[in-house]
Amino acid sequence: MKFLNLNPASGGFSLPAGRVLAGPVLILLIMSMLILPLPPFALDLFFTFNIALSLMVLLVSMFTLRALDFAAFPAVLLFTTLLRLALNVASTRVVLMEGHNGGAAAGKVIEAFGQFLVGGNFAVGLVVFLILVVINFMVITKGAGRIAEVGARFMLDAMPGKQMAIDADLNAGLIGEEDARARRTEVSQEADFYGSMDGASKFVRGDAVAGLVIMAVNVIGGLLIGTMQHDLSFGEAARTYTLLTIGDGLVAQIPALVISTAAGVTVSRVNTDQDVGQQMIEQLLTNPRVLYLAAGVMGLLGLVPGMPNLVFLLFTAALAGIAWMMGKRRDDELVREQMVSEPAAQPQVPEASWDDVELIDTLGLEVGHRLIPLVDQRQEAELLGRIKSVRKKFAKEVGFLPPVVHIRDDLELSPNTYVITLKGAEVGRGEAYPGKWLAINPGQVTGELQGEITEEPAFGLPAVWIDSTQREQAQVYGYTVVDAGTVVATHFNHLLHRHCAEMLGRQEVQQLLDKLSGDSNSLVEEVVPKTVSLTTLQRILQNLLDEDVPIRDLRTILDTLADQGEQAGDVHELTARVRLALGRVLTHQWFPGNAEMRVMGIDSQLEQVLSQALEGGGALEPGLADTLMAQAAAALDRQETAGDPPVLVVRHGLRPLLSHFLRRRLRQLVVLSQAEIPDDRMVKISNVIGERTAA
Known part of the structure; x- marks a missing residue:
């Protein structure tokens, strides 16, 4: 440790660690005062x-x-x-x-x-x-x-x-x-x-x-x-x-x-973001009516005989003067805001042109006027940075960059409402309250909170909008407390993953191929467009994304398609073959490491009935379809209650049928085929769909 710097190039002597001596010097002074006469x-x-x-x-x-x-x-x-x-x-x-x-x-x-x-x-x-x-x-x-x-x-x-x-x-x-x-x-x-x-x-x-x-x-x-x-x-x-x-x-x-x-x-x-003095002044002198009432009470006391009238009346005049100045300043601010908001004189409307044509944005976020500070760069704009982080994380996890989010304010919306759109259509809506906190009930809270009862927009969990003064109390009760910007960003992230297949267009696929061409140019040229067209590759990737399969391993996907050569079948068959090649990735996504895989299965008799339905054209009888959906939902609840991943493993031939049918209502369900699981992984059936029917 250096206590003294003698380097002439530094311009003289210095004590970079001088503050380290403050404590020992103070202790020595205290000891000297205790022992030595001063x-x-x-x-x-x-x-x-x-x-x-x-x-x-x-x-x-x-x-x-x-x-x-x-x-x-x-x-x-x-x-x-x-x-x-x-x-x-x-x-x-x-x-x-x-x-x-x-x-x-x-x-x-x-x-x-x-x-x-x-x-x-x-x-x-x-x-x-x-x-x-x-x-x-x-x-x-x-x-x-x-x-x-x-x-x-x-x-x-x-x-x-x-x-x-x-x-x-x-x-x-x-x-x-x-x-x-x-x-x-x-x-x-x-x-x-x-x-x-x-x-x-x-x-x-x-x-x-x-x-x-x-x-x-x-x-x-x-x-x-x-x-x-x-x-x-x-x-x-x-x-x-x-x-x-x-x-x-x-x-x-x-x-x-x-x-x-x-x-x-x-x-x-x-x-x-204020010190104690600023808090006291700003919060005590924020309402002119309070000061007028205080001045009135002081004036009445000043008129009582025997009281120090001059002192009380002086304070009455001071409080009334401060209240009048505050009210005048507030009125001036309102006048300036109205002058700024008044539209200027309308110029002559020019002829329509192609510049007036507005194309629909792929991703859009519309906000009410009270949410403008969250997205206005001249103000806090905290939501903008979070949306950038969500897009970056999505690109790393899923495998392609989502479109840029176009944000605009909509006066027709409620003040605290926001709408998330995809290709011009609404896919999500919620409410957020800047300055307040959303206390989300994860299911094991120990108390109740006072506030506006609502639901968390992304996952539908019960929640309450609370003031900042209740934040620590909510955390003590076991609530997960997030601010308004986090609520919107989490909802946006959830919808990105849910609709990622719709966002993957030909332009994004071509950009992926261009990125891969730098390392594997010959592979790209062999597959696209010789083996499959760009449109077919896009549909295969969309099928994978629709079942929550990341497409980061594009090299393996193209290698699998290249192996098909002239024998390439339809899109669904090619998708199934690609899934087989990505089997280890699919398994690792839900069961990382080498631990035992606890999954759901289908009763053998029900599996035989579904196989017969598949051979007969793939249509399920209404009664069988309702029973299958109800039993799958019950098994999924038991699986999630036990803390196991929502994964169903079936025969390879049944996987497309069950995935398409069950995921229409049970979006969180993941359907894997037995052929997609690597041979070195141990599988244990923890819940069986159709077990009651078999009994």
Whole structure:
């Protein structure tokens, strides 16, 4: 570790690690004050430094935006408490040894606090000192300690919910690994901070008790020393030593009161993008009607006979003036907004041209006017960045880049409504409330929340829109809490995967071939268009995407099609052969690793009936179709309840029929054929469709 830089090229000497010495130097000062006698001038310096340090801590706590911005506060609280106790010990030594020489014997600061602040009256000083101790001990420190204790408990209870929210954002592609790691670290630091504050607040309470003990010791010791050793009268000794003790106590308790206030401000603040002063001013002076009512009450009190009329009427005029200025400023802002929103004079309409023809966007997002800040680049625009992340994650997982999303506002929509469109048709609709949070019930919550009951738009889970003040309470209850931008982005991501086959056009397929041509140009030229046409390849890829099969391994797909040569059949047969080649990928998608595969199966008798129906043309009788759908839904529920993937394994010939039939209503169901599973994987049938019929 370098403590001194002597490199001439740096322009001189520097101390890059100078701040490392701050802690050891402070400890040495505290130890020296406990052991060595200090002259009065040194006491004045240290007392003044203690007062300045307490003011700095209070101001820092007021100007921070989050509690973690002042994460060193528990350690600062400990060191300032030790500094005050060390000063008390050093001043006690000087007061008892030199107090008989007069008020200035213990330094100018103690003399000033004992003479000027209480007028030299030790009785008044004693009362003021006791009041300060009671305020510090019973009000500020006790309240701050209680808030820190409850905050630490809530933070620990909310940690699982916050971790789930981080994992949900990571899985949805809204954040990356680095962001997730940083957010997890912040959650852990918040819990550590409130736990440390809970313990550190006990130091301040102990300091108040120590102040009372030290005052009693100084008064009693001063009386004994003054009367027995320095031949002072009892009254003179009481006056001299009591005033010095009161001055010593006040000069220590006032900084302690300031530090306690800083602790209360730190643990009681609500994290926003404003400091405490801005929050107080903006939220207290936000409504002119409140100020008018307050002015009216003060005016009525000012008219009561016997009251200090002038003071009350002055405050009445001040409140009314502030309310009038706020109302006038609000009216001016409304006028400016109306002037901006008024349309300009309409120019002469030109003739229609081809420029007036608007083609339909492949992907579109229409938002109500209250959702405009989520997509406006001049404002927050948080949703734009999340949509970019969703498209990037989709391209990595599925294998092609989805179209650009065209976003526009629609005044015909409800203010908080958004609509997701695909090729001009609506595929999804939901509501979002900027500034509020959606508490999603995953099924195991421990309490209820007050808010607007709704459903999570992507998966239909029960949810509640809540205010930001209920966010931590919802996480403690076990809800997954997300903001409005995350709700829209998650819904958009879900619809992208559901309709990805419709978004894959010829242009996207050609871009995939162009990308592969850089490494496998001969393979691309052999398959397209010699073996299959571009249109046939597009339909094969769409069939794969329609069954949630990624097309990232385009080389294997083209290799399989190249092996068919002139014997290439129809699209569905080619799709089946490609699925066989991608069997290991399909299996790994749902059963990563080499663990046992717990899947659903079909009863042998029902499988025979379906085979006969397939040979007869593939049509199922209505009664058989309804029974098959109901039993498949029941088996799927049992499979998901057990925590197993929703995978059904059937004979290779039955797979296309069952996949096409069952996935019309059971979209989450995945149908694999026995031939698609690698030989080295172990398969266990955990649920059987048609088992009751067979029985």
